[in-house]
Amino acid sequence: MQLDSHRPEESVPYVIVVGSEKGGTGKSTTAIHLAVALMKLGFRVGTIDLDARQGTLSAFFRNRAAQAERSGRPLELSKHRAIVRSGAGDPAAAEADEAGRLQDAFDDLADCHFIVIDTPGSDSYLCRIGHNRADTLITPLNDSFLDIEVLAHINRERREVEAPSVYSQLVWEQNNQRVVAGRPPIDWVVLRNRLAHLEARNMREIQALLSLLAKRIGFRLAPGISERVVFREMFMQGMTALDLPETGGGQGEIASHAAARREVQELLQAIGLFEAAPA
Ligand SMILES: Nc1ncnc2c1ncn2[C@@H]1O[C@H](COP(=O)(O)OP(=O)(O)OP(=O)(O)O)[C@@H](O)[C@H]1O
Numbered sequence: 001m002q003l004d005s006h007r008p009e010e011s012v013p014y015v016i017v018v019g020s021e022k023g024g025t026g027k028s029t030t031a032i033h034l035a036v037a038l039m040k041l042g043f044r045v046g047t048i049d050l051d052a053r054q055g056t057l058s059a060f061f062r063n064r065a066a067q068a069e070r071s072g073r074p075l076e077l078s079k080h081r082a083i084v085r086s087g088a089g090d091p092a093a094a095e096a097d098e099a100g101r102l103q104d105a106f107d108d109l110a111d112c113h114f115i116v117i118d119t120p121g122s123d124s125y126l127c128r129i130g131h132n133r134a135d136t137l138i139t140p141l142n143d144s145f146l147d148i149e150v151l152a153h154i155n156r157e158r159r160e161v162e163a164p165s166v167y168s169q170l171v172w173e174q175n176n177q178r179v180v181a182g183r184p185p186i187d188w189v190v191l192r193n194r195l196a197h198l199e200a201r202n203m204r205e206i207q208a209l210l211s212l213l214a215k216r217i218g219f220r221l222a223p224g225i226s227e228r229v230v231f232r233e234m235f236m237q238g239m240t241a242l243d244l245p246e247t248g249g250g251q252g253e254i255a256s257h258a259a260a261r262r263e264v265q266e267l268l269q270a271i272g273l274f275e276a277a278p279a
């Protein structure tokens with residue numbers, strides 16, 4: 001893959017934020033795989049952990065650095081920053097402090113092609129100003145009606161959107177602020193994650209609802225990511241399916257790893273910055 005020609009060659013990093021107001025939907029997993037995939041394409045990548053208390057993204061890159069050191073294997077490493085919440089008692093002072101911390105991180109990562117930001121599964125000032133930086137926002141969603149509530153309150157029987165969710169409003173607000181400031185709007189991409197073999201009728205119903213919501217709420221749907229052991233099993237080694245050799249292991253394993261790599265590449269393509277490199 002190569003950087004698509006329609007991307008203006010700017011000197012500022014392109015920012016991909018992974019966010020959702022729900023915990024455990026695959027935000028950190030998505031951020032990890034995107035960052036590694038971009039580095040494997042030869043880009044300089046900065047990563048920012050706005051969920052520093054949990055610290056999943058930070059732990060992954062710590063594990064990866066240790067693995068590279070132990071094995072002598074040259075694993076790509078991002079320029080990583082973790083931002084902890086301010087301890088200031090006064091809310092205005094805390095916000096100013098956190099805005100300053102985020103700006104410092106951006107200044108440190110100014111020479112990167114991409115910045116990938118992982119966010120916590122709950123609303124906070126840091127989470128909101130993180131969303132404000134998104135050129136692309138990726139919201140992973142598990143395949144259930146409960147998860148769709150992250151986007152909007154829906155009436156399942158009547159297939160109607162009753163009201164946007166608090167999270168959709170957060171994204172709209174940040175988007176408006178960007179547009180007012182003369183910056184490009186957020187390209188919001190919803191990603192179905194951990195796709196499993198759901199009952200076909202259920203799956204069709206979720207797909208139909210998401211297509212309806214995409215128009216109403218203003219996001220695009222990316223091809224999904226399946227439930228695969230390889231997406232979680234190598235976390236402690238700081239590795240991903242993208243780091244595995246194309247051969248080795250059983251036939252089933254090879255096929256599953258190849259499929260995992262394909263899914264991550266399709267996500268990159270869906271973001272719209274890339275086109276397949278000519279063969
Ligand atoms: N496609 C997938 N296949 C298999 N396991 C997955 C997949 N996506 C995520 N997981 C696993 O699901 C769990 C939750 O994922 P992850 O930590 O990425 O979610 P999160 O949205 O960052 O959670 P939190 O809100 O707590 O930060 C992890 O154990 C992760 O390895």
Ligand SMILES: [Mg+2]
Pocket residue numbers: 027028029051054056118119
């Ligand atoms: Mg996380």
